[in-house]
Every structure is written in C-alpha cells, then in structure tokens.
Amino acid sequence: MKLQNIKIVMVGSTHPGNIGAAARVMNNMCFSHLTLVDPQCPIGETAYARASGANAILDNRENCSELTQAIADCSLVVAASARHRSLPWPELSPTELADKLTSMDDSSRVALVFGREHSGLLNEEIQLCNQMVCIPANPEFSSLNLASAIQVLCYEIYSHQNDAPPPGKQPEAHDLPAPSSEVEGYFEHLQRVLLSSGYLDPDQPGLIMQRLRRLYLRSELTRNEINILRGMLTAIEKHQP
Amino acid sequence: MKLQNIKIVMVGSTHPGNIGAAARVMNNMCFSHLTLVDPQCPIGETAYARASGANAILDNRENCSELTQAIADCSLVVAASARHRSLPWPELSPTELADKLTSMDDSSRVALVFGREHSGLLNEEIQLCNQMVCIPANPEFSSLNLASAIQVLCYEIYSHQNDAPPPGKQPEAHDLPAPSSEVEGYFEHLQRVLLSSGYLDPDQPGLIMQRLRRLYLRSELTRNEINILRGMLTAIEKHQP
Numbered sequence: 001m002k003l004q005n006i007k008i009v010m011v012g013s014t015h016p017g018n019i020g021a022a023a024r025v026m027n028n029m030c031f032s033h034l035t036l037v038d039p040q041c042p043i044g045e046t047a048y049a050r051a052s053g054a055n056a057i058l059d060n061r062e063n064c065s066e067l068t069q070a071i072a073d074c075s076l077v078v079a080a081s082a083r084h085r086s087l088p089w090p091e092l093s094p095t096e097l098a099d100k101l102t103s104m105d106d107s108s109r110v111a112l113v114f115g116r117e118h119s120g121l122l123n124e125e126i127q128l129c130n131q132m133v134c135i136p137a138n139p140e141f142s143s144l145n146l147a148s149a150i151q152v153l154c155y156e157i158y159s160h161q162n163d164a165p166p167p168g169k170q171p172e173a174h175d176l177p178a179p180s181s182e183v184e185g186y187f188e189h190l191q192r193v194l195l196s197s198g199y200l201d202p203d204q205p206g207l208i209m210q211r212l213r214r215l216y217l218r219s220e221l222t223r224n225e226i227n228i229l230r231g232m233l234t235a236i237e238k239h240q241p
Numbered sequence: 242m243k244l245q246n247i248k249i250v251m252v253g254s255t256h257p258g259n260i261g262a263a264a265r266v267m268n269n270m271c272f273s274h275l276t277l278v279d280p281q282c283p284i285g286e287t288a289y290a291r292a293s294g295a296n297a298i299l300d301n302r303e304n305c306s307e308l309t310q311a312i313a314d315c316s317l318v319v320a321a322s323a324r325h326r327s328l329p330w331p332e333l334s335p336t337e338l339a340d341k342l343t344s345m346d347d348s349s350r351v352a353l354v355f356g357r358e359h360s361g362l363l364n365e366e367i368q369l370c371n372q373m374v375c376i377p378a379n380p381e382f383s384s385l386n387l388a389s390a391i392q393v394l395c396y397e398i399y400s401h402q403n404d405a406p407p408p409g410k411q412p413e414a415h416d417l418p419a420p421s422s423e424v425e426g427y428f429e430h431l432q433r434v435l436l437s438s439g440y441l442d443p444d445q446p447g448l449i450m451q452r453l454r455r456l457y458l459r460s461e462l463t464r465n466e467i468n469i470l471r472g473m474l475t476a477i478e479k480h481q482p
Contacts, residue, residue, distance in 0.1 A: 021386060021389075024385075024386060024389075025385075025386075025389060027379060027382045028378045028379055028382055028383065028384070028385050028389070029378065029379065030379045052384070052386070053382070054382065093400075094400075095400075135396070136396075136399065136400045136403055137269045137270065137399075138268060138269055138270065138271045141268045141269055141294070141295065142269065143269070143293075144266075144269050144392075145262060145265060145266075145293070145388075147386075147389070148262075148265075148266060148269070148388070148389065148392045151385075151389045151392050151393060152392060152393070152396050155376070155377075155393050155396075158377060158378075159334075159335075159336075159377045162377055175329070193477075194473060194476070196480075197473075197476045197477045197479075197480040198476055198479070198480055199472060199473050199476035199477070208469060211465065211466065211469055212469065215460055215462070215466050216460075218460055219456055219457075219459055219460040221456070224452070225452065225456050228449060228452055228453065231440060232435060232438075232440050235435070235438045235439055235440030236434075236438045236440070236477055238438075238439075239437075239438040239439060239481055239482070240480055240481065240482075241480070241481075241482045
C-alpha cells in the first residue's frame with residue numbers, strides 16, 4: 001500500500017515538541033498525513049523547531065475534535081498501546097503490522113492511532129480500532145516517548161516497503177570480490193614471503209597458512225585489496241637481504 | 242549476547258535533551274551502558290527531564306575525552322551513519338546488525354557509535370569502526386533525530402533478542418574478536434613495517450592504510466589472528482637489513 005495513505009493520528013497530545021518530533025519522524029520515513037485529534041497545546045515555535053524542516057507536514061495537518069471523525073475514511077484502524085490492558089483487544093507486533101500493511105491494496109486507507117503522553121488511549125477509543133499494535137519493551141520501564149513510538153512503527157513499515165531496495169550505485173570492477181585464482185595467487189605469494197623471512201617452519205607451514213586463509217577468505221578480498229596486499233609483499237621481498 | 246555489554250556511545254552531542262531522550266530509549270529497550278565522548282553540553286535538568294525516570298543511566302554514564310578510549314575494550318564497533326559517504330565502509334542494515342549481535346558470544350563487548358547532531362562522525366572516527374549501520378530513510382530527508390536513531394537500533398536489537406534461538410556452542414576465548422586496542426596495535430605495527438620496507442610513502446601513508454583498515458576491520462580479527470599477524474610482522478622486521 002502507499003505510505004501517503006497511512007495517517008498518523010495523535011489523540012490529545014500535550015507537548016508541542018512531541019508533535020514536531022512526530023512530523024520529523026514521518027518525513028524521515030516518507031509518511032505525510034498527520035492528524036491531530038483535540039490537541040492540548042499550541043502548534044507553534046516549539047513544534048516547528050523540533051520538526052527540523054518537516055514544516056509541510058505540520059502546515060498540512062488535519063485537525064479533528066473527535067477520533068471518529070479522524071478515522072472515518074479508514075478501512076484499517078490500529079491503536080498503538082501498551083500490552084496487558086484490561087481490554088483484551090487483538091494485538092499485532094510492529095513486524096506483523098508492517099507485513100499486514102505491505103500486503104494491502106494501494107487504495108486502502110489506514111490510521112495508526114497514538115494516545116496521550118501520560119494516559120494513552122481511553123478504552124472507548126481503543127474499541128473504535130480494529131487492532132492494537134504493541135511495541136516490545138522493558139517490562140519494568142515500558143512507556144516510550146510518543147515520537148519514539150511513532151518512530152518505531154513508521155520505521156518498521158517504511159523498511160518493510162523497501163525490502164527490495166532501489167538499485168544502489170554498482171561497485172567498480174576493482175571493488176568486486178576477486179576471483180579465486182587471484183586470491184590463491186596472493187596466498188602463494190604470502191607463503192613465499194613468510195618462508196623466506198623465517199616466520200613459517202618450512203616443514204610445517206600448514207596450520208598457520210590455514211588460519212591466514214580463513215581470515216582472508218572470510219573478508220572476501222576485492223581485486224583492489226589483492227593488489228595492495230601483493231604490493232606490500234613485493235616491497236618486503238625487495239627489501240630483504 | 243547480553244544487552245548490558247552493548248555500549249551506546251554518543252560523540253560530541255550538543256543537546257542535553259537528546260542525551261536524556263537517549264537514556265529513556267535505552268531503558269525502554271533494556272540497554273544500560275551509556276558512554277559520552279566529549280559532550281558539548283551540560284548534563285543537567287533538561288537531560289534528566291527528557292530521561293523521564295531513566296536517571297540511573299545518566300548517573301552511571303561513562304565519560305571519555307576520546308573515542309579510542311570509549312571503544313578500547315570492544316571487539317565490535319559499529320558506526321551509525323548516513324549512506325553515500327565518500328568513505329566506502331562496510332555497511333549493515335539495522336536488521337543485519339541485530340542478527341549479527343544476536344549470534345555473538347555473551348562475553349563480547351560491542352559499541353554502537355552515534356555522531357554529532359549536525360555533522361555526524363568524522364571520517365577518522367568511522368575508520369576506528371568495524372562497520373557502519375545505516376537506517377533506511379527518505380532520501381530527500383534522511384537525517385534522523387539522534388535519539389530517534391538510537392531508538393531504531395535499540396528496538397531492532399531488543400526485539401531480535403526476544404525472538405532469538407538459544408546460543409550454540411561458545412567459541413574459545415582466543416577465537417573471539419579482539420578488542421579495538423589490540424587491533425589498533427596491529428595497525429601501528431603494520432604501518433611501521435610498511436614504512437621501513439619502503440612500500441608506504443612516508444608523506445602519504447593515509448590512503449593505503451585506510452584501505453587496509455577497511456579490509457581488516459571488516460574481518461573482525463580474533464586475538465589468535467592478531468597474534469599470527471603480529472608474529473609475521475616481527476619476523477619480517479628481524480629479517481630486514
């Protein structure tokens with residue numbers, strides 16, 4: 001589904017810094033639709049400072065007095081809430097939520113609903129939602145900052161959408177792992193230098209060489225790196241008596 | 242591995258609110274070890290207010306003047322940084338980082354290193370790290386708030402630990418990754434030998450050493466391997482005229 005069709009709904013927020021921080025998080029994670037239900041603070045300088053440039057999200061926010069109004073056009077409404085409530089509502093993990101959203105139709109509209117800083121969502125507000133999503137946390141200290149909770153969910157959803165990452169810059173040929181023949185050429189050269197310097201026992205070079213192979217093979221040496229390593233060996237050989 | 246053995250290292254932070262928010266995030270996600278390197282602000286009322294009760298993490302923080310000091314005992318050092326740098330350092334996604342940490346030994350010590358609010362980490366700081374971790378984000382607006390970035394990584398790691406299968410057979414001590422101080426000792430030794438053999442230009446050792454750092458840091462050298470590599474260097478030095 002499209003991230004623009006997922007609303008972040010903040011109910012009764014009391015701190016303008018959290019609203020601004022939420023706008024920044026949303027912009028970082030490619031969300032754009034912020035809805036404030038009955039905010040308890042002005043959206044001014046503090047909010048814009050914490051938004052760090054995500055002004056458009058604050059400017060274009062939707063304002064509602066009631067949660068019902070905010071979610072009216074949404075076919076899936078998910079409440080972000082702590083676990084172990086008196087209300088046994090169906091519960092998703094953030095990953096399950098992201099899986100679910102990824103499989104939804106492009107035209108679907110979804111609301112993720114976040115409650116008040118100190119008291120969360122009321123039971124009757126949760127009962128307007130299809131499901132709850134619960135962020136795993138320290139059972140002794142489980143209350144996340146509001147913008148942090150929005151960060152975790154937006155990150156999970158954004159990174160799920162992007163699991164097939166756009167093709168990055170292709171590495172140059174010399175930055176690709178070298179073919180085995182070149183790596184073996186390096187090992188032969190290394191063994192020669194270590195024998196002539198007296199480090200390897202000519203009768204038993206095996207165990208040390210095996211460990212060195214393990215180290216360098218694990219690194220998946222590039223052609224460039226092979227060139228540097230062989231250059232080093234050549235310089236050392238020339239410098240030997 | 243144990244979450245208590247993962248240090249969150251904040252380098253040159255300028256906003257006490259971010260340091261307090263980081264402490265809250267850490268407590269939410271069961272992390273406890275906060276290290277501040279050269280902080281540019283007082284850790285007072287603002288920090289404690291944003292910590293929202295995670296005071297013990299601020300009280301017990303470690304203070305260092307240099308990053309090298311902060312990471313000296315860590316066998317894996319990961320820099321949180323933006324993608325597309327001039328420095329092509331090996332890069333993990335947050336999920337890959339969490340997978341990697343989950344499979345590590347209980348006694349391993351790890352540092353996750355976060356840079357300055359406006360300028361991130363310096364290239365020479367990244368070059369002290371084994372790998373980079375990059376949080377996927379909107380390419381047009383990719384700079385996350387510092388505490389938000391810490392939230393995403395701590396969340397990924399915490400939630401992975403909870404999904405993790407029991408650890409397999411533990412490796413022997415000498416097969417564990419070496420601490421950063423030992424790896425740095427190897428780099429100094431290597432540079433000395435490459436200078437005396439004439440391979441490195443004494444006026445410009447930088448670029449070659451940077452590529453060698455990248456290769457060896459990527460491999461996460463064990464103590465055993467460091468011993469072998471330094472033994473090689475010592476033999477070569479003795480054999481030089």
